[in-house]
Amino acid sequence: MSAPGKPRSLTLRILRSAPGAHVEPQWQDFAVEEAEGMTLFIALNEIRQNLDPSLQFDFVCRAGICGSCGMLIDGRPGLACRTLTKDHGATITLAPLPVFELIGDLSVNTGKWMRGTAERLETWIHRQQAPALTAVEAPMEPELAEAIYELDRCIECGCCVAGCGTLRMREDFVGAVGLNKIARFRLDPRDERSDEDFYNLIGDDTGVFGCMSLLGCHDVCPKGLPLQTQIAFLRRKMAVVGFK
């Protein structure tokens, strides 16, 4: 907050739920006094410490790199630790990310979903023969390394999944996080998979052809990954394989 003076009183309106407890989800209001530089992560911890120890939400690093604290913030997927309360109104609504299995309140099981995607798309370097460890690193153009790194920045927070129109209609869609992974390994010369191999993983409506180009994923990615470009590019490459 730039202007000094009386701090705002905030209302955090949180969607409370406990799957398995057989009670309807309901909104609950918590009053928090805003402090300078306050993030939602700080506000939520204050609530849990002072008002309600049973409030569930996930966080680890508080610096936007671990990907734990994704949630719907005023209806839009985002990271709690990267959201300053001053950028929002006096009442902020918080709800769990959709699509993922609900654990309770603001906590969802992104990990289970991400592991499933990793196994399904085999998101690791595929090599016929393991290089000897005595060998030095295989050289790589710095520009290519940078391009791979750019896509490797994904923190698997699930915001793109929560913002995806297709995933709300078919839960077997791999989502932008999955397609971005494929784009990343496709770029990497250390991965020996061909476009045909990748086509077998994502060359249908559960993969790159399921995307309706609504691009919610691109708009909400907290890391600003170029998801729109990557999906469009992959679709062209996969279409070429499909026509063969």
Next chain:
Amino acid sequence: MKVAKRTFDAVIVGAGGAGLRAALQLSEAGLKTAVLTKVFPTRSHTVAAQGGVAASLGNSTEDNWHWHMYDTVKGSDWLGDQDAIEFMVKKANEVVVELEHYGMPFDRTDNGKIYQRPFGGHSQNYGQTPVSRSCAAADRTGHAMLHALYQRNVRANTQFFVEWMAMDLIRNADGDVLGVTAMEMETGEVSIFHAKATIFATGGAGRIYYSSTNAFINTGDGVGMAARAGIPLEDMEFWQFHPTGVAGAGVLITEGVRGEGGILRNAAGERFMERYAPNLKDLASRDIVSRSMVTEINEGRGCGTEKDHVLLDITHLSPETIMKRLPGIREIAIQFAGVDPIKAPIPVVPTCHYQMGGIPTNYKGQVIVPKDGNPNVPVAGFYAAGECACASVHGANRLGTNSLLDLLVFGKSAGETVVADFQSGQLTLKPLPDDAADVSLARIARLETQTNGVEVNDVRLDMQRVMQKHAGVFRFADMLKEGVTKILEVAERAKHTQIKDKSKVWNTARTEALELDNLIEVAKATMISAEARKESRGAHVRDDAIDCAETPNGRDDKNWLKHTLWYSEGNRLDYKPVNLQPMSADVEPIALAKRTY
């Protein structure tokens, strides 16, 4: 009470860098392995490491492992064991290249090699000029590393028990380790994980301090469990205060910023590190830079209205360099300090960052304890790696980028040792004692029934304030003495913590109460070990240690060139010699000398 039992060849506690590296070794060798972790593996705190991993690849400037070894021994203020240090620096190239093969997206030089940047305390030619030794993926090296290791583990089909909190170490009458008890956080149920080998890779306990770069999950669980089970903790008085935490927020700003040319300035705009470390300046070792900063602040040259911080200046770097090499730092500075480092310097203060001490191990990752006059006898079935372990390679002060190297080298080494012991038939499944889960069940039962107790948050906060005030960057004899009394008082209160929420399912309050038990062990170990060590060495600097020819910088090698061992029972202290002998004949011992940069 009946407790579910699961049986494995090996159980690993923790799925950060060290745990994942060890798990990979075991999974690929076909051992039936369970990895227990409080959070999904890629959320582990290794993800927050920024600046890089050390290896003397020599891709940008001439380098070799001898220089790296010298820097590490000197950085440790000669408290590091030279056999373990030799082992680590010699393995560095192998583990880094291996990661590169796993797909880790390192930055590259123009000729296609892994990009390396200068880092504090790393030098060419035995301390002469800075060397580029830190292999980096921009300023998110830990993130790239953790994901590469995780992907490799998915490939190897490693079995993770996510959101399981290990509670207590299980030992038999002979002291052999037989596994752990663990609580499933979803249900609150306790299970026994019975195994032939148990590897701890639980990270550090930076949360004992009020101001810390550490994540909230860094509660020293493995260290606390080991201490409660009678394993001594080594060199716990040595804590690293990272020079550049964002003032107020505590979030880390990598030393790589100074590696890329960043400069620390006081209120007068002076580059004050030139006075304290004429050779390496802003790239001196972390303990030295942190103390210099606090001295500037204490002497009235701090910045801001409260004169309580200094400035980290990169405005002279090109915006392109900042965007390319330090994009994450720019994000952090904008959010947590409200400044764009392209235009204005970042306010920073020394912030608790890393635990140099831990569970005593050798370079093979075996946990070692004194027995029958031998200070280093392996505990059957017990291994540890990464920040929770003390090999000891960091001694009294760790060099930046040596922590990611530590977790790779010793995670792998612990894994290799377990696989070798398993394949040779040395590891067997020993029978569980009948009371294997009793301690854990009693801890849970106490939390269920405690009335008129104290709040977990209050006790934790008191502990953090005592640690911050009495065992900080500079230490004072009388404050340490008082600190011991205070921390023992806090520890007494911690026995009566009470939780309001008694539900079984996803009970965060209960988890935090159990974590506090671990933090308290670490806090006691730190304060008591620090009070006892009557000298200045590395990160442990006392007002009553005198800088003279006999004790350079207050370091008293005659009396204190030894490792501390703290036992939880009775807060007993013991000591063991530092290994000044390297592992092989490839290198001479690095001789004791006064430490200057």
